[in-house]
Amino acid sequence: MAKQNMRYITLPSGDDVPVFGQGTWFMGERDSDIQREIQTLQHGIDRGLTLIDTAEMYADGGAEKVVGAAIKGRRDEVFLVSKVLPSNASARGTITACENSLRRLGTEYIDLYLLHWRGHIPLEETVNAMEDLVEQGKIGQWGVSNFDVDDLNELMTVVDNEQVATNQVLYNLSRRGIEYDLLPWCRSNSMPVMAYSPIEQARLLKHPALIEVAKRHNATAAQIALAWVLRDHNIITIPKASNIEHMVENIDSLAIKLQHEDYVTLDATFPPPSRKTALEML
Ligand SMILES: NC(=O)c1ccc[n+]([C@@H]2O[C@H](COP(=O)([O-])OP(=O)(O)OC[C@H]3O[C@@H](n4cnc5c(N)ncnc54)[C@H](OP(=O)(O)O)[C@@H]3O)[C@@H](O)[C@H]2O)c1
Numbered sequence: 001m002a003k004q005n006m007r008y009i010t011l012p013s014g015d016d017v018p019v020f021g022q023g024t025w026f027m028g029e030r031d032s033d034i035q036r037e038i039q040t041l042q043h044g045i046d047r048g049l050t051l052i053d054t055a056e057m058y059a060d061g062g063a064e065k066v067v068g069a070a071i072k073g074r075r076d077e078v079f080l081v082s083k084v085l086p087s088n089a090s091a092r093g094t095i096t097a098c099e100n101s102l103r104r105l106g107t108e109y110i111d112l113y114l115l116h117w118r119g120h121i122p123l124e125e126t127v128n129a130m131e132d133l134v135e136q137g138k139i140g141q142w143g144v145s146n147f148d149v150d151d152l153n154e155l156m157t158v159v160d161n162e163q164v165a166t167n168q169v170l171y172n173l174s175r176r177g178i179e180y181d182l183l184p185w186c187r188s189n190s191m192p193v194m195a196y197s198p199i200e201q202a203r204l205l206k207h208p209a210l211i212e213v214a215k216r217h218n219a220t221a222a223q224i225a226l227a228w229v230l231r232d233h234n235i236i237t238i239p240k241a242s243n244i245e246h247m248v249e250n251i252d253s254l255a256i257k258l259q260h261e262d263y264v265t266l267d268a269t270f271p272p273p274s275r276k277t278a279l280e281m282l
Pocket residue numbers: 022023024025026053054116145146168169195196197198199200201202205222223238239240241242243245246247249250281282
């Protein structure tokens with residue numbers, strides 16, 4: 001079912017990745033949850049959610065260990081995304097951070113390595129380290145996260161747009177600011193966007209407008225929130241689910257086609273931006 005409904009997006013490198021991946025923030029925090037988290041990730045992979053997003057920051061490396069356990073013996077089936085902390089993103093620090101992530105993930109390469117957010121290290125230094133990692137075969141490609149338009153314009157003074165695989169940013173019905181400038185910028189620079197926290201960490205789910213639209217589709221609020229993010233064909237999303245019921249429910253959003261009246265209802269409650277606002281992050 002999921003594999004039939006799955007759409008794919010082509011990154012600037014030419015790699016096709018599913019538009020619906022799996023997040024891992026807060027995984028690996030508690031020993032008693034780890035087995036369930038591993039099984040949920042594996043269920044997701046079985047259902048075609050082969051893009052997995054993690055970071056050295058999550059549970060201080062614990063989430064990468066959970067991912068490593070989930071992909072053991074099936075590395076080739078997945079497209080792994082991890083992130084370097086800005087405080088580690090120096091020439092030497094980026095390489096060391098990546099090597100530590102590789103060890104925790106139990107793999108020889110990360111498909112896509114992101115700068116988690118902008119820090120104080122000059123962009124050029126981080127970019128050079130990313131390019132070194134590509135040359136060494138430790139990462140397939142690199143990208144950024146939490147970059148606003150100004151940051152992206154500055155990045156373009158150092159590299160070409162096709163070198164940057166994605167910009168991973170906060171985007172959901174209650175965080176539409178990027179529709180004003182960042183999404184158009186990424187589309188015109190052929191840079192796919194990876195939307196994080198697509199259900200606003202479950203805070204969106206009790207919203208009456210979402211529930212109203214969900215009723216029309218015999219669906220749940222989470223499914224509508226995810227279908228809404230995926231209406232834009234330049235977007236990949238990475239909801240996090242650490243139990244199989246949530247995972248299965250979320251995957252079924254791929255079959256939902258929102259209609260004009262649904263957009264009208266949702267826009268009335270969650271209006272699109274009419275001016276520039278600074279990029280929000282969680
Ligand atoms: N680059 C960045 O700075 C950044 C920032 C934030 C997030 N991210 C990435 O994006 C991923 C997704 O964002 P997120 O984890 O912040 O938020 P999210 O995906 O919007 O929400 C995750 C939360 O929603 C719950 N949930 C999932 N499906 C549900 C359903 N069908 N019904 C009810 N609750 C449901 C999950 O519970 P259970 O776990 O119990 O299933 C979890 O508590 C992260 O995990 C991380 O990989 C990146």
